[in-house]
Amino acid sequence: MKFTLSWLKSHLDTDASVDEIAEALTDLGLEVEGIENPLEKLRDFTIAKILEAEQHPDADRLRVCKVDTDQGETQIVCGAPNARAGITVVLAKPGTYIPGLDITISVGKIRGVESHGMMASEKELELSDEHNGIIELPSGEIGENFADWMAENQPAKVDPVIEIAITPNRADALGVRGIARDLAARGLGTLKARDCDPIEGTFKSPINVTIDEDTLDVCPVFYGRYIRGVKNGPSPQWLQDQLKAIGLRPISFLVDVTNFFTFDRNRPLHVFDADKVKGDLRVHRAKGGEELLALDEKTYTLQEGMVAISDDQGVESLGGIMGGEVSGVTEETVNVFLEAAYFDPVRTAYTGRALKINSDARYRFDRGIDPAWTPIGIEHATRMILDHAGGEASEVVVAGAVPDHSRAYKLDTDRVVSLVGMEIPAEEQRATLTALGFELDGDMASVPSWRPDVQGEADLVEEVARVASLTKLQGKPLARINAGVPKPILSPLQKREQAGRRTAAALGYNECVTYSFIDKASASLFGGGDDATMLANPISSEMSHMRPSLLPGLLQAAARNQSRGFADLALFEMGHVFAGGEPGEQTLMLAGLLVGKTASKDVHGASRAVDVYDAKADAEALMSAMGAPAKMQILRTGEAWWHPGRHGVMCLGPKKVLGIFGEVHPKVLQEMDVKGPAVAFTIWPAEIPMPKKTVTTRPALKLSDLQPVERDFAFVVDADVQALDLVNAAAGADKALIEDVRVFDEFIGGSLGEGKKSLAITVRMQPKDTTLTEKEIEAVAGKIVEKVTKATGGTLRG
Numbered sequence: 151m152k153f154t155l156s157w158l159k160s161h162l163d164t165d166a167s168v169d170e171i172a173e174a175l176t177d178l179g180l181e182v183e184g185i186e187n188p189l190e191k192l193r194d195f196t197i198a199k200i201l202e203a204e205q206h207p208d209a210d211r212l213r214v215c216k217v218d219t220d221q222g223e224t225q226i227v228c229g230a231p232n233a234r235a236g237i238t239v240v241l242a243k244p245g246t247y248i249p250g251l252d253i254t255i256s257v258g259k260i261r262g263v264e265s266h267g268m269m270a271s272e273k274e275l276e277l278s279d280e281h282n283g284i285i286e287l288p289s290g291e292i293g294e295n296f297a298d299w300m301a302e303n304q305p306a307k308v309d310p311v312i313e314i315a316i317t318p319n320r321a322d323a324l325g326v327r328g329i330a331r332d333l334a335a336r337g338l339g340t341l342k343a344r345d346c347d348p349i350e351g352t353f354k355s356p357i358n359v360t361i362d363e364d365t366l367d368v369c370p371v372f373y374g375r376y377i378r379g380v381k382n383g384p385s386p387q388w389l390q391d392q393l394k395a396i397g398l399r400p401i402s403f404l405v406d407v408t409n410f411f412t413f414d415r416n417r418p419l420h421v422f423d424a425d426k427v428k429g430d431l432r433v434h435r436a437k438g439g440e441e442l443l444a445l446d447e448k449t450y451t452l453q454e455g456m457v458a459i460s461d462d463q464g465v466e467s468l469g470g471i472m473g474g475e476v477s478g479v480t481e482e483t484v485n486v487f488l489e490a491a492y493f494d495p496v497r498t499a500y501t502g503r504a505l506k507i508n509s510d511a512r513y514r515f516d517r518g519i520d521p522a523w524t525p526i527g528i529e530h531a532t533r534m535i536l537d538h539a540g541g542e543a544s545e546v547v548v549a550g551a552v553p554d555h556s557r558a559y560k561l562d563t564d565r566v567v568s569l570v571g572m573e574i575p576a577e578e579q580r581a582t583l584t585a586l587g588f589e590l591d592g593d594m595a596s597v598p599s600w601r602p603d604v605q606g607e608a609d610l611v612e613e614v615a616r617v618a619s620l621t622k623l624q625g626k627p628l629a630r631i632n633a634g635v636p637k638p639i640l641s642p643l644q645k646r647e648q649a650g651r652r653t654a655a656a657l658g659y660n661e662c663v664t665y666s667f668i669d670k671a672s673a674s675l676f677g678g679g680d681d682a683t684m685l686a687n688p689i690s691s692e693m694s695h696m697r698p699s700l701l702p703g704l705l706q707a708a709a710r711n712q713s714r715g716f717a718d719l720a721l722f723e724m725g726h727v728f729a730g731g732e733p734g735e736q737t738l739m740l741a742g743l744l745v746g747k748t749a750s751k752d753v754h755g756a757s758r759a760v761d762v763y764d765a766k767a768d769a770e771a772l773m774s775a776m777g778a779p780a781k782m783q784i785l786r787t788g789e790a791w792w793h794p795g796r797h798g799v800m801c802l803g804p805k806k807v808l809g810i811f812g813e814v815h816p817k818v819l820q821e822m823d824v825k826g827p828a829v830a831f832t833i834w835p836a837e838i839p840m841p842k843k844t845v846t847t848r849p850a851l852k853l854s855d856l857q858p859v860e861r862d863f864a865f866v867v868d869a870d871v872q873a874l875d876l877v878n879a880a881a882g883a884d885k886a887l888i889e890d891v892r893v894f895d896e897f898i899g900g901s902l903g904e905g906k907k908s909l910a911i912t913v914r915m916q917p918k919d920t921t922l923t924e925k926e927i928e929a930v931a932g933k934i935v936e937k938v939t940k941a942t943g944g945t946l947r948g
Contacts, residue, residue: 151316152396153326153413154309161330164339168310171338177619178332180323181315188308191249192275192297196220197290198241200269203234208261217241217269220293227265232283239269240285240296250274277307306391319603321517325416328600335585335617346530351375351545357427357487359549362434368457368494369433369469371521371550373528376424378485380404380541403539404479404486407531409510416519416600417490417527418511420467424485426477429462433469433491433549440465443475444507456501457493470498470515471507488535490528492521492553496687503691521553522599558596559607569608570615572623579614586613643738646776646835650740651724653775657768659722659742664703666726667693672702675818676791682730696728700741701791701814701830705822708745712825718746740833742768743814745824759827762796765811769800769831778808778838784874791818802839809833856917858889861931864910866902867944876909879941883933889916908947 155168166174172182198219206212206227213233215226219241242248244257244266250273257266273281290299300308314323322328327344334341355376361369384390385406393400393409400406408419422431438454442465450468452458457469467473470493479486498515502508525546532543561583563576580590587598588610597604604610615623640648655661669692673679678698688694697703700723708719722742729735744760774780784798788810797812811831819826865876873893881891895910902908915922915930935946 151324151329151413152311152313153329154311154392154395156306156309157326157392157395157414158312158330158333161327161342161344162333162339163342164333166333166338168312171333172312174333174336174338175312175314175329177621178336179317179616180320180329180332182312183315184313186311186313188276189297189301189310192300192308193295194242194246195270195275195296196241196243197238197287197292197294197296197299198269199238199292200233200235203228206261206263208263212261214263215269217267218292219243224266225264226267226269227260227263228269228284230269230271230284232286233269238287238290240275240287241267242270243267248274250276306388309391309395311395316517318517321514321519321602322416322600324514324517325414327415331586332617335582336619341585346526346533348529349532349536349543351543353542353544355487355544355547357424357547358430359547360430360432361549362432365433365435365457366550368435368497369550370492370553371524372433372489372491372548373525374431374490374547374549375488375528375532376485376544376547377488377532377535377541378424378544380484380486380535380539382479382481382483382539386538402479402481404483404535407534410534411527411531412510412514415523415527415530416514417523418470418514418519419527419531420473420489420511421479422466422473422477422487422489423479423483424487425483427461427466427487431466431487432460434458434460436465442466442468444468444472445475445478446472446507447475450505450507453501453504455497456504457497459489468501468505468507469493471502471505471512472509486535488528488531490524490531492519492524499687518602520600521555524552555599555602556596558591558594559604559610561590561593561595561610562607565607565611566614569611570620570623571626572615572618572620574614574618578618582614582617583610586617588613642840643836646838647724647738647740649775650772650833650835653772654722654724654740654742654768657720657771659720659768662704662707662721662723664697664700664707664723664725665693666697666728668695668697668702668706670694672706672822673698675821676702677789678728682735683728696731698729699727699832700725700739701743701832702822704741704743704830705814705819705824705828708743708828709823712745717825718748720744720748737834738836740772740835741830742772743828743830744768745826745828760829761827762793762798762812762829765813765829765831766798769809769811769833772831772833773800773809773838776833776835776838777841782808783878786872788812791815806837807834808837854916854918856919856921858914858916859922859927860912860914861927862894862910862912863931863934863938864895864908864947865938865942865944866906866908866947867942869898869905869907871907871909871942871944873909876938876942876944877911879937880911880913880934883937884915884930887915887917887930888913890914909944 168185172185176182198217200215201218202216203213206214212227212229215228215233217224217226242255244255247254255268269284271281271284272278316323331341333339357376359372359374361372382402382404385400385403389406389410390400393406398409404421408421411417411419436452436454436456436458440452440458441449442452443449458465459467459469466477493515495516495518498512502512528546535541536543563579566572566574583595584590589596595610667685667688670679673695676699679695683696685694704721704723707721711719724740726736727739744764747757748760748764782800782802785801787799788797791814793813793815797810799807800809801807809832814828814830819828877891877893881888891911891913893909893911897908913934938944
């Protein structure tokens with residue numbers, strides 16, 4: 151947002167310097183990005199007078215001038231056609247930098263004649279584009295600083311330009327009036343009254359306006375006025391200077407008026423050439439496929455739902471974004487229809503993004519303009535047109551109604567201390583809010599219509615603290631409530647989160663922090679991408695949905711690393727994933743990803759491709775660190791993005807899922823542009839059951855002096871029987887005695903026949919009191935065979 155100092159002073163009565171204003175703006179949250187002060191470029195130039203101007207002996211277009219300066223008479227060769235004796239000029243002495251030429255003047259010879267400096271034109275000093283001759287000053291003393299002369303005689307040409315950064319919540323600061331209001335509240339001046347009496351229409355507008363019923367939610371109000379008999383042409387010099395200073399090109403008065411109010415009051419307007427409008431205007435949602443030749447001379451094809459303004463011959467304007475070329479005003483325009491409407495920020499942003507149009511109007515409607523100033527804005531613009539272009543105004547045409555944005559919040563003057571830590575007197579707080587446009591009734595503060603960002607009591611405190619200056623905030627140590635060691639404040643889930651991060655890092659993983667937003671295609675691969683998780687106003691098309699899992703972000707990070715030559719990766723992230731957009735539909739997840747090769751733990755140190763057991767080992771280590779029980783079921787009921795035969799669901803029963811590990815499906819890797827192999831795991835820390843008793847010490851070590859006994863069993867079962875079912879059945883034969891059961895062999899084919907396989911297990915029995923006898927061992931073995939046969943239908947292999 152750019153504006154000039156004189157523009158600001160048209161709203162603010164102040165004697166503050168540019169530096170004081172810049173410092174206050176940054177302190178108020180409107181960060182100054184730059185100050186362009188033309189006077190600083192002119193400090194080295196002085197005023198001189200040409201005493202004589204004679205023809206150059208060797209050049210027809212050059213003159214040898216004798217110039218009177220503050221250092222005496224000097225000789226300068228000049229090629230300007232208006233160089234003549236008796237005129238007062240601007241002198242650049244040797245060693246002076248010329249901004250318009252980007253050179254430093256030195257003593258030189260031109261066609262054999264010495265020249266000690268130069269006399270400058272307006273273009274060479276970047277005052278204008280005029281370069282047909284040197285500057286002729288109507289006044290000025292020899293030796294006088296040219297910057298001082300310009301500041302006194304032509305201040306508009308050397309008006310300082312201030313550029314500030316606007317945060318998305320401060321739409322009101324996109325108008326000079328809003329900036330002046332903030333400075334007045336800070337105490338840098340007084341806000342001037344800039345009212346305009348309503349203009350009485352002398353006839354009914356021949357153009358009427360209607361808004362379709364299904365469009366009122368995105369264009370609730372439209373004000374229009376017909377003005378006949380105007381004379382369009384160049385704008386007044388003051389208006390041209392203001393627009394040029396902020397980088398806008400003056401076009402014609404009627405167009406410049408709309409640009410002026412866009413920056414002056416954050417009120418985008420539009421003017422139609424009324425003689426080119428056929429019939430009445432209709433505000434409606436596009437059906438899709440309509441075309442508009444816009445003012446930027448590009449043709450746009452409208453998509454369904456976009457807000458269009460049409461007449462009998464088709465679309466004439468794109469609501470809140472840009473007008474059309476067909477009904478645009480020209481120098482021949484004599485009758486205009488002035489528009490002031492309010493358009494929904496979200497709908498405008500969608501339309502502008504889809505059509506890739508970035509206009510000043512769209513920039514402001516995206517962030518939200520003042521809806522209550524819509525009827526006032528058309529009166530101001532009408533007055534300006536009548537005063538400078540003449541004409542006669544009709545009665546105002548109104549369609550719809552100004553949306554009600556009224557709201558009020560309680561002002562608790564004590565909250566400034568608790569929320570910000572500043573002590574500000576209550577009367578000062580009330581005075582600050584009043585200066586910012588809030589209306590106070592007792593302890594209730596009504597929010598002005600131009601502040602859509604104020605949405606609660608805390609925002610009132612923020613406004614008070616911002617204007618008072620947060621630089622006055624002093625750090626103070628918190629008072630200690632109780633002596634001694636403070637109680638722990640971390641919740642069990644926070645402790646698990648901390649343990650998970652530390653353990654993952656200790657296992658060699660690099661932590662990633664990715665956006666919670668991903669594109670729809672990636673979200674769909676992991677069970678998301680539906681309307682429930684779609685953002686209403688996304689940052690970009692690549693961030694349109696909330697993430698359903700952490701794996702898409704990790705895979706995207708892996709793809710970016712692989713494209714830069716880093717093939718072997720170990721990445722993890724801890725964060726929330728989303729099943730919907732409502733509170734409570736988010737879950738904390740820990741995810742890890744291994745890609746490429748990993749160093750083997752054998753004596754040779756050879757590398758090998760990562761496999762599912764790497765992910766399983768790391769997942770179990772992390773779950774153990776976070777307090778998960780040692781024994782869990784492993785099922786194959788994972789979602790479609792896991793390899794169907796190479797993953798495991800770690801759970802306590804089929805409905806209590808704690809985590810999943812396994813290979814990522816090859817199709818998913820292909821879609822995410824990741825070169826495999828890739829294995830991963832996801833863990834839900836909140837699903838891990840809390841211990842029944844909180845124990846701060848390690849349990850006692852229990853060792854047995856008795857020799858454990860191991861027995862091997864081989865069972866022939868159906869091919870679809872899972873090894874886990876067999877292991878669980880064997881372990882349940884005698885829970886007090888059987889310490890461990892593990893699979894050590896699988897055999898398929900041979901004499902077993904079709905549809906059968908052999909699973910061999912080792913059962914470890916650990917006696918507690920006495921050494922086991924052979925009879926006791928055989929009894930346990932019989933129970934194992936019985937349990938396995940009953941659970942799986944298997945038989946002991948002969």
